[in-house]
Amino acid sequence: MNKKNIAVVGCTGSVGGAALDICRKYPEHFEVRGLAANDNLKKLNILAQEFEKINKRSNILTCLSNSEAAKQLEVNTPLEELVIHDDIDHIVFAASGTDTIRALQKSISAGKEVSLANKESIVVAGHWVLPLIKYKNQLRPLDSEHNALWQSLHGEDINNVYCAYLTASGGAFLNYPIDELDNVTPAMALNHPVWNMGQKITIDSATLMNKGIELIEAMLLFGLEHHQVKAVISPGSFVHGLLEFRDGFVKLLAASPDMRLPALVCLSFPDRLPLRIKELTPEIHPKTISFETPDEMRFPCLKLAKDAARERGRLPALMIGADEIAVEAFIDGKIGFTNIAKVVEEVMYSCNGAGPNTLEEAIDIIETAKIRARKIIEGG
Numbered sequence: 001m002n003k004k005n006i007a008v009v010g011c012t013g014s015v016g017g018a019a020l021d022i023c024r025k026y027p028e029h030f031e032v033r034g035l036a037a038n039d040n041l042k043k044l045n046i047l048a049q050e051f052e053k054i055n056k057r058s059n060i061l062t063c064l065s066n067s068e069a070a071k072q073l074e075v076n077t078p079l080e081e082l083v084i085h086d087d088i089d090h091i092v093f094a095a096s097g098t099d100t101i102r103a104l105q106k107s108i109s110a111g112k113e114v115s116l117a118n119k120e121s122i123v124v125a126g127h128w129v130l131p132l133i134k135y136k137n138q139l140r141p142l143d144s145e146h147n148a149l150w151q152s153l154h155g156e157d158i159n160n161v162y163c164a165y166l167t168a169s170g171g172a173f174l175n176y177p178i179d180e181l182d183n184v185t186p187a188m189a190l191n192h193p194v195w196n197m198g199q200k201i202t203i204d205s206a207t208l209m210n211k212g213i214e215l216i217e218a219m220l221l222f223g224l225e226h227h228q229v230k231a232v233i234s235p236g237s238f239v240h241g242l243l244e245f246r247d248g249f250v251k252l253l254a255a256s257p258d259m260r261l262p263a264l265v266c267l268s269f270p271d272r273l274p275l276r277i278k279e280l281t282p283e284i285h286p287k288t289i290s291f292e293t294p295d296e297m298r299f300p301c302l303k304l305a306k307d308a309a310r311e312r313g314r315l316p317a318l319m320i321g322a323d324e325i326a327v328e329a330f331i332d333g334k335i336g337f338t339n340i341a342k343v344v345e346e347v348m349y350s351c352n353g354a355g356p357n358t359l360e361e362a363i364d365i366i367e368t369a370k371i372r373a374r375k376i377i378e379g380g
Contacts, residue, residue: 007035009093019260022267026276038065038069039066098121115263123220148252148253160246164218190203216309236257317356
């Protein structure tokens with residue numbers, strides 16, 4: 001395969017780190033030429049220096065989106081310029097939130113290859129992002145579940161898909177007594193049994209909101225209806241996604257739960273490179289594969305997400321905004337664990353209005369949801 005020049009947006013986070021580790025292990029195939037983060041100047045500089053040594057040349061493009069932090073960066077390339085730079089072939093969008101949507105649109109419009117691990121950009125802005133895609137497989141899902149479905153669809157007709165299943169480990173409280181969930185602490189919720197992730201996504205995994213958001217994302221990415229996407233509990237996260245076809249056959253994709261694997265697939269596609277991650281081996285050791293239907297009494301956030309998937313309109317954006325504030329409040333000790341779903345539900349069904357007709361309207365709805373969620377948390 002030809003060598004690719006890579007930019008990583010969200011390079012200081014866990015998913016961005018997984019993509020960078022692939023670049024370290026395959027320097028003859030991938031050269032890091034752009035790095036973007038929010039405000040972590042120290043780590044950004046360390047990464048830039050590291051990859052300049054690996055590349056044996058300087059002038060890596062760097063960007064900090066936080067305006068105050070950017071003042072301390074010697075050369076700050078605006079993100080929307082970085083992602084369309086002639087020196088970049090492939091952009092990994094690993095940062096969460098809606099701040100990178102414009103840059104994502106520009107990179108796709110410029111014909112760049114994109115690996116995407118940003119859920120909000122599809123759930124909130126998919127209608128204004130996906131039509132910009134210029135060629136097949138230009139946008140490659142990086143989240144393990146959507147990556148599994150994407151790989152399983154290679155060579156298949158989406159019209160033959162009866163149902164797509166996204167797996168969930170069940171998070172920290174799969175078997176925890178429901179009547180004791182009110183007493184769950186942030187430290188307990190952040191103790192994920194399988195994945196090592198950031199705080200927000202780990203809490204969302206404990207409530208299964210993360211899986212609910214992923215259901216909506218899968219609908220939009222693959223052109224499926226709400227009744228064609230389902231979540232299943234599969235402890236251990238060895239199986240990442242399944243496709244059931246209308247003739248009764250099921251495809252599943254299984255691998256160790258390590259974000260470097262989908263990163264490798266996205267970066268190297270359509271080739272497959274031999275595995276160089278020492279702690280992972282391609283051999284399948286004896287594993288128990290099991291699936292069960294999530295209990296929506298235990299995971300009310302999943303039900304809310306399914307409602308948003310079915311009704312669409314402004315509900316997905318309201319849900320995204322409210323959940324961000326509710327999770328933040330839980331981590332800060334302002335509300336209890338079970339109140340996350342209660343705050344989200346109240347916001348979703350108290351902020352009436354028409355669905356968004358533009359990207360600006362969709363982002364405004366998120367901000368409306370955040371304001372309303374803060375008022376609910378404060379008792380207003």
